[in-house]
Amino acid sequence: MAVFRGTDRIRKILVASRQTFRFIRFKKAQALPVSNKQTQPIPTNFYRKYRKPIAYALCGLVAATVIGILGRQYVQAHSVDYYSVTINGETAGNISAKEKVEELLAAKAEELENAETTVHLVLNDNQVTYSAERAYKKKVDDEETLVRLEGMLQTHAVGVKLIVNGEEVGIVRDEMAAKKLLQRVKNKYVPARLVAKKAATEVRSLSLTAGASDAATAEAKPQRIVTSVEFAEKVEMVDSQIDAAQLSDPDELFAKLTEGEPIPRTYTVQKGDCIGCIAAKMDVTEELIHQNNTWIKGDRITVGDVLDLSESEPPILNVNSEEEVTEIEEIEPPIEYEKSDSMKLGQQKVLQEGTPGKQQVTYRLLKRNGSLIEEEQVSVNVLEAPIATRILRGTKVIRGEGSGKFSWPVVGARITSYQGQRWGRMHKGIDIIGKSNILAADEGVVEFAGYKSGGLGNSVTINHQNGFKTVYGHMKSVKVKKGQIVEKGDIIGVMGSTGHSTGTHLHFEVYLNSNLKNPTSYLK
Template identity: 40%
Template sequence: MTGFRGIRWLRELLARRKEDVVQTAAEEADQTQALIGSSESPKQAKSPLGLLRNYKWPIVQTVSILGLTAAMVIGGNRYVEAHMVEVYHVLVDGTDIGIVDNKSVVEQYVQKKREDTTNQYPNVHMELVLGGITYQTERAFNKQTDNNAVLAAIDEKAKLQAYGVELRIDGQLFGLVKDEATAADILNKIKEPFLPKGKEAGQVQALAAAAPKPKEGELESADFVQQVQLKEIPIQPEELMNPDDVLKKLQTGDTQPTTYIVQKGDCVSCIAKKFGISKQFIYEKNPWINDDRIKVGDKLDLTVLKRPLSVKTEETVVENQEVAYDTEYVKDDSLRAGVIQPISPGKNGLKKVTFHITKVDGMMVSEEITGEEMIEPPVTAKAKKGTKVVLGEGTGKFAWPVLSASISSTYGMRWGRLHKGIDITGNKTILAADNGKVVETGYKDDYGNYIIINHQNGYETLYGHLSSITTSEGKIVEKGEKIGVMGSTGDSTGVHLHFEIHKNGSLENPLKYLNR
């Protein structure tokens, strides 16, 4: 007998022994009293001391039992305390499923189950779905636990659920992939081809007939034109799509190949207008075209990608451009007007021009000059200049052909080909940029209504897309004289002036001569 049962037994034994001693003592006392009152001699009666001797051992036994009882009570309490344990009731969604000796048993088991699930389904986002697991702590004597039974109960309640991420564009579902990381990888691959590959800043571009490289700048932002939504939802594993298929679908849409056979009278700009596409698109799809030369029977790829997702980029481009030097003339009436004799040479300067460029799917949609900074001022040349008047001879220093001018597109590679001049908006009156002689007027598909002025000093200027021409061939015009009205004729994307400068037959960047 141990613990509380042993203690109870000792208490009962002590109580019975005490009753026996008391009863025996009472009986002896009665007998002694009877002897005293009887005829027997007092000597025959037992004295108290005798009684004590008679009950010495019962008393000693009783005291010993009391001591043993106390010792056992104390020992029993210590035993009980030593066998008290802390256990944990495990509840799933509030239901008690059993008792474990340590919470970590459940936590480690659940973690292992999740890891096993991930390893078992590497291509699907599978989740081990369990109700909310909570614990109630209990401190009890020799409480029985059963870890295995609890873990088995958790196994019965656990369920596997597959999840996927919807990729929607403007609300329309375009893909269902494993997770957000997979969706983000697809979206990054859509953006990547349209991000700038580097900066051309700090490099002086060729300013003669050689075509400059397309501007590549510092990316400010790259966003999708359409609204992209990603949302995780429960799915069936077989509903997942191959990420490569989703990428291809976003890159090409539902495009069908389109081939066009060049007909008699066709030109690149004519075909572009017929199909409602840009010349740049035709050049990019058909890089074999050189100088717009196409002939009857040529096959053109006009397949237009109907991209469901377009990338809009904002870039800052910084370029170094030459600044033409001025010439200071010393008049000499002994020389015929137009005859120049150098005194000291000049030197071109250098300026830093900052552009803000917006593109959609790599196609430039807007370009704005946001700043100009002179790096190295030009050095003015000096020369003698004859004063014998020759009508129509230019000064060599150009004025803006439009008042309140704003540049909408600069000189360089545009729409897959060299943009030979600059596009200017502002006051619609077109002015001669310098003195000269009108040598050509007319209409061309590329330029619309145009004017060419020969300044009789090696320079020519061209003015295109005019709505009307107010001068005529052979006329001598002065700098600032009205020659036409701004328009949008020919291959034009809006009302503006296309302005070119040619020097000795070679193209020049107009911004080399026009400064703010």
């Protein structure tokens, strides 16, 4: 194509040369002086004589011009455009297109990004410059230049610094490793599977019409949804150029973030100590004592035992979580009382056993590192109302009827002789000394008041109208009469030594349904 274009140009040059030659001849003719005399024409034989040399000269001129143009066209057609590439001021070679260098840099950066190495390497901010060049038949070896350029690329290590409340706590490989570590801290206290998604934050109420298996499952497994998981501290991730030796071990950094520094502390058990006493004295929990001292069986400790009461400082990173727990709870049946004036006071009868109800209760729980710090009831939905228990209560009051619970018949009582065999015969009651006034052990009706032969002397017998009878003997004087109703604690006589007695005291007997009982089993 270049040759054909050159031929056309030669033709145009020849035409232009002829026109130029004619113009020169015309100008020369005009430049000749004009005289009054008739101009002498140039002899015809002059042109004939020099016509060939002039033609040869013109042809040579045209040929030289054509050759110059064709040569320049050839050189241009066989010249190569390329770029001289330098990196950081050092020549790397020649390249046919800038894009090939850019592709190499991008591929190298991607390779480093995806490399599964302990240390994350990235390319330096290499200063790559290009100089446009053009040369005749220049051979440009792109592959050789790219290989040399790749060998000249420099890298450096980078990492992500974890900053907690403004203080650096460690360095990890990259942002992905940092996020993975922080999620691991959260998962220690809140399993990721429990964290609610927006589409699943609502908890459906359980219907009574649901299948029995569904209801049983709901009761056995409360629905728990974690609505929020946040760090209590401000956590930042900062990209930084690092030394590879600065990288933290992920497991060690995890322990550093979640486990506070231990505070050693011991306690030596002293006389009179107990687990609860030590916990209160040392301001620790009983759980901590048992946790640190697994050798303790039950609550048994002895004087001289050394207890480990070591605690840990709060961790560097704390996790606050908010949960909603919905569960089915049993509603205790209420009790409804009905009165009956035909039933004695204190007696009651169940007319109808109650049935527990069911309710769905939702609680909002606030936790710190998995430990509950606040609980709030959010909603209550009664699923099944309870059926009340109905109880009939007696209101009938019978004067003189005791409660069946005896108080001591003497203030400041002290037993001097117990029930049992004494001096070869049965001692039916107990002998008591104390203040001089004799008191009714319970409410009742005086069945006997006076002197009784056979050894009791001045005595009183009270029928408590409930199967119990009490006998009071050896009194100095009697203060009640037969048929009189007495209340518990009323004075019925004065302590003495009448009848068969060896000294001032009260002889006290108890009978139930006419059977002799040991008074010490009933006195309160």
